[in-house]
Amino acid sequence: MSPxxxxxxxxxxxxxxxxxxxxxxxxxCVAFETGVDKILPVSTPxxxxxxxxxxFLCAAERNAIKLTGFDMGNSPFEFKHPLLxxxxxxxxxxxGTKAIKMSRSAGAEQIIIGSLLNVxxxxxxxxxxxxxxxxxxxxxxxxxxxxDTLCAGAIASALNDHVETNCDATLMAMHLFKGMxxxxxxxxxxxxxxxxxxxxxxxxxxxxFCSKLNTVxxxxxxxxxxxxxxxxxxxx
Amino acid sequence: MSPxxxxxxxxxxxxxxxxxxxxxxxxxCVAFETGVDKILPVSTPxxxxxxxxxxFLCAAERNAIKLTGFDMGNSPFEFKHPLLxxxxxxxxxxxGTKAIKMSRSAGAEQIIIGSLLNVxxxxxxxxxxxxxxxxxxxxxxxxxxxxDTLCAGAIASALNDHVETNCDATLMAMHLFKGMxxxxxxxxxxxxxxxxxxxxxxxxxxxxFCSKLNTVxxxxxxxxxxxxxxxxxxxx
Numbered sequence: 001m002s003p004x005x006x007x008x009x010x011x012x013x014x015x016x017x018x019x020x021x022x023x024x025x026x027x028x029c030v031a032f033e034t035g036v037d038k039i040l041p042v043s044t045p046x047x048x049x050x051x052x053x054x055x056f057l058c059a060a061e062r063n064a065i066k067l068t069g070f071d072m073g074n075s076p077f078e079f080k081h082p083l084l085x086x087x088x089x090x091x092x093x094x095x096g097t098k099a100i101k102m103s104r105s106a107g108a109e110q111i112i113i114g115s116l117l118n119v120x121x122x123x124x125x126x127x128x129x130x131x132x133x134x135x136x137x138x139x140x141x142x143x144x145x146x147x148d149t150l151c152a153g154a155i156a157s158a159l160n161d162h163v164e165t166n167c168d169a170t171l172m173a174m175h176l177f178k179g180m181x182x183x184x185x186x187x188x189x190x191x192x193x194x195x196x197x198x199x200x201x202x203x204x205x206x207x208x209f210c211s212k213l214n215t216v217x218x219x220x221x222x223x224x225x226x227x228x229x230x231x232x233x234x235x236x
Numbered sequence: 237m238s239p240x241x242x243x244x245x246x247x248x249x250x251x252x253x254x255x256x257x258x259x260x261x262x263x264x265c266v267a268f269e270t271g272v273d274k275i276l277p278v279s280t281p282x283x284x285x286x287x288x289x290x291x292f293l294c295a296a297e298r299n300a301i302k303l304t305g306f307d308m309g310n311s312p313f314e315f316k317h318p319l320l321x322x323x324x325x326x327x328x329x330x331x332g333t334k335a336i337k338m339s340r341s342a343g344a345e346q347i348i349i350g351s352l353l354n355v356x357x358x359x360x361x362x363x364x365x366x367x368x369x370x371x372x373x374x375x376x377x378x379x380x381x382x383x384d385t386l387c388a389g390a391i392a393s394a395l396n397d398h399v400e401t402n403c404d405a406t407l408m409a410m411h412l413f414k415g416m417x418x419x420x421x422x423x424x425x426x427x428x429x430x431x432x433x434x435x436x437x438x439x440x441x442x443x444x445f446c447s448k449l450n451t452v453x454x455x456x457x458x459x460x461x462x463x464x465x466x467x468x469x470x471x472x
Contacts, residue, residue, distance in 0.1 A: 007240075008240065
C-alpha cells in the first residue's frame with residue numbers, strides 16, 4: 001500500500017507490479033499505446049534533463065506540477081501526441097519512479113507497469129507466468145492512497161481464481177474495489193490526490209481519464225534500464 | 237495502517253489512539269474493566285520480567301504465544317480474573333507496545349488505548365477534547381492488518397460528523413468498516429492474524445471476543461509511564 005512498506009515483503013524472484021494511477025503508470029500506458037519506443041525512469045529532474053542530449057524527450061513532474069523546461073509533465077494527455085511514436089522518453093515523477101527503483105533494489109524478478117487502464121493485459125500476463133506476485137502501490141510521499149489501492153484491488157480480484165493471498169492489504173484492496181468498482185471515478189475524486197489537483201486547478205480531466213478500466217491494451221515491463229511494451233498485439 | 241507509516245504523519249500535540257485488536261489493546265481494555273490499577277508497557281520480555289521484583293504481574297507474548305515463566309500472555313480472558321483487581325501489570329507484546337513507544341517518541345500529546353471493545357468510550361472522549369486526532373494501527377510486524385484497520389474505521393466513522401479527514405487511509409478504513417460492520421467476526425476470521433492463530437491452535441475464542449463492538453466501558457490513556465483508566469463511570 002506504500003513504498004515505505006516494501007521492506008516488509010520478499011520481492012526477490014517475484015513479479016512486481018508498480019501502480020501509480022494518478023498519474024505515472026497511467027501516462028506510461030498511454031505513451032506505449034501512442035507507440036513510444038522506450039521509457040527511462042530516472043530519479044531526479046536534473047538526471048532527466050541530461051538525457052536531452054541523447055535524443056530523449058524529457059518528462060518531469062513534482063507535487064502534481066509539470067516542471068519548467070521539460071517537454072512533458074505527468075498528464076496522460078501529453079503522452080497521446082502522434083509525434084511521440086518511436087521516441088524515447090526520460091521520465092521522473094514524485095512517487096512512481098521511486099517505487100520502481102525500490103522494487104529493483106529489492107531484487108524483483110520482473111517489474112510490470114500497472115494502472116486501471118491496462119488491468120486485463122497485466123492480469124492475463126501474470127496468469128501465464130505462474131510466478132509469485134507482489135503489487136506495489138506508489139502512494140503519495142509514502143502515505144497510502146485510495147486510487148492505487150483500488151487498482152491493486154482490481155488486479156487482485158481478477159487474479160483471485162488463480163492465486164492465493166496471505167496478505168490483509170490484498171484482502172482490503174479487493175473489498176474496496178468490489179465496493180467501488182461501479183463508480184471508480186466518483187470515489188477517486190474523493191481521494192486526497194484528486195483534492196490536491198482540484199486545489200491546484202490541475203489535472204482534473206486526468207482523474208476521469210485515469211479512473212477508467214481497460215481502455216488501453218499495453219503491457220509495459222522493465223527490460224534492463226528501460227520500460228518497453230511487450231504486449232504481443234500492440235498497436236501497429 | 238502500520239507503525240512503519242508513523243514517520244509520514246505529524247503526531248506532535250495530537251491525540252493518538254493506539255489500536256491492536258488482536259490482542260494487546262483489547263486485553264488492556266479488559267484488564268481495566270476487571271479493575272486493574274495500572275499497566276506499564278515495556279519493550280522486551282527481559283525488561284518486563286524485571287518488574288516482578290516490584291510487585292507487578294508480568295504479561296508477555298511473542299508471535300501469538302504466551303512466553304514461559306510469565307503470569308499472563310496476551311489473551312483477554314487472562315485479564316478477566318478477579319484477583320487482578322487493584323494490581324499493576326508490566327506488559328510486552330509483538331506489535332502493540334511498539335506502536336505506543338513510537339507514538340510517544342513522535343511527541344503525541346495524549347495516547348489513548350482503542351479496541352473494538354471500547355469504541356464508544358474513545359469516541360465520546362475525543363469529541364469532548366476538540367483536538368487533532370491520529371489513529372495508529374499496530375499491524376503485524378509493520379504489515380497492514382484488517383482488524384486494526386476495521387477498528388480505525390469504526391472510530392473514524394463515529395467521529396465523522398465532528399471532524400474532517402484529509403487522509404485516504406481513513407477513507408478506506410471507514411469504507412471497509414461500513415462494508416463489514418454487520419459481521420465483523422466473520423471478516424476478522426479471514427485476516428492473516430486470525431489464520432495464524434488457527435494454524436497454531438491458539439486464541440481462536442479470542443477472535444470472537446475481540447471482534448465485538450462496545451462490550452467494555454473503559455478509557456485507558458497513558459499517564460507518564462503508565463496506562464490508567466480515566467473513564468469517569470468506571471466499574472466500582
